[in-house]
Amino acid sequence: MAENKPRRIFWIEGVTRGEIERSLNDTRPSALRRQGPRRALVATTAVVIAALALAIFIPQVKVKTYTELPLLAMCLVLYLNLRKSVRHLSDAPNELLDERQIALRDAGYTVAYRLLASLSLLYVGLIALITPDGALAIHVHSSSWWNILMSYLMLCGTLPSMVLAWRMQSEQME
Amino acid sequence: MSRTEEAPVYNRIAQARADLGLSRQDLAAAVGVHYQTIGYLERGEYSPSLSLALRIAQVLEQDVQTLFSIHPFPEN
Numbered sequence: 651m652a653e654n655k656p657r658r659i660f661w662i663e664g665v666t667r668g669e670i671e672r673s674l675n676d677t678r679p680s681a682l683r684r685q686g687p688r689r690a691l692v693a694t695t696a697v698v699i700a701a702l703a704l705a706i707f708i709p710q711v712k713v714k715t716y717t718e719l720p721l722l723a724m725c726l727v728l729y730l731n732l733r734k735s736v737r738h739l740s741d742a743p744n745e746l747l748d749e750r751q752i753a754l755r756d757a758g759y760t761v762a763y764r765l766l767a768s769l770s771l772l773y774v775g776l777i778a779l780i781t782p783d784g785a786l787a788i789h790v791h792s793s794s795w796w797n798i799l800m801s802y803l804m805l806c807g808t809l810p811s812m813v814l815a816w817r818m819q820s821e822q823m824e
Numbered sequence: 825m826s827r828t829e830e831a832p833v834y835n836r837i838a839q840a841r842a843d844l845g846l847s848r849q850d851l852a853a854a855v856g857v858h859y860q861t862i863g864y865l866e867r868g869e870y871s872p873s874l875s876l877a878l879r880i881a882q883v884l885e886q887d888v889q890t891l892f893s894i895h896p897f898p899e900n
Contacts (some may be wrong), residue, residue: 674858748857750870822863 660743670746673738682735683821691735692812695728699808703773703801706780706794718797725804732811736818740810758814766809773802833871835892837862840884855879 658667681687702721708714733741739755747755779786780794841851841862848866852859855876864870865880872880872892881888 677859748861749873749876750861750864751858819869821860822867 663741663743665738665741665743667746670738670742673734674742674746676737682731685818685820688735688815688818691728691732692816695725695732695808695812698724698728699801699804702804703776703798706790706797707786709789709791711791714791718800722800725808729804729808729811732808732815736811736814740814754818755810755814758817759810761817762809762813765813766806769805770802773798830871831894832868833892833894834868834896835865836897837880837884837891838866840886840891841866844884846884851880851883854883 656667660666682691698721702718702725705714705717705721708717739747739751740758742751742755744752777795777798778784780790780798781787837851841848846854848862849859852862856879857876861870865872877888877892881891884891
């Protein structure tokens with residue numbers, strides 16, 4: 651009977667076996683392994699994601715565009731660093747994790763889901779305010795839904811890593 | 825104790841591992857967990873499943889009740 655080859659790419663999780671194994675077995679000292687810098691990274695990401703949504707209130711289109719692009723780039727860089735800071739635990743499939751890591755990730759998912767449910771209401775509120783009949787409609791440009799959508803998508807993508815990064819304790823160096 | 829609080833599980837993994845001259849990485853590889861997990865176990869910050877506790881006891885050549893206890897071990 652032919653043996654099943656171990657999967658090298660996990661399409662649904664969006665990661666490769668190599669990157670997860672490298673990340674999990676990396677023993678080099680890093681600021682990202684300490685709780686303080688990790689939490690600073692989470693706070694910065696939250697501010698940038700919020701700023702991306704609130705950029706709708708910038709009245710000049712040109713200034714708005716020049717603000718959005720760096721914010722989007724920052725979001726991506728912060729997202730990649732957040733994933734690195736939690737050793738890709740938030741994205742890794744079960745078969746590459748041990749029982750403590752799976753428990754930690756699953757507990758993080760639960761908190762992230764609850765937070766996302768609450769934050770979704772804030773986004774719905776913001777959209778309601780900028781619709782043509784909304785109280786803030788006169789202050790925003792007509793294409794503002796794009797900012798809110800991007801901010802929401804970034805939030806959905808980063809929240810599991812943000813929650814894990816916030817909750818994880820500092821790693822003990824060997 | 826509330827239902828959400830977890831009773832602490834005390835262990836003597838660090839001592840048994842040192843007696844056998846094993847590093848955390850050696851023990852982690854032998855029982856199939858991440859080396860940081862061994863650190864969390866030794867510091868009492870994580871309580872293992874029964875399966876993991878049995879695997880650790882086997883590798884450290886001890887009975888599981890010698891290695892783990894719900895009561896603190898007496899100081900040497």
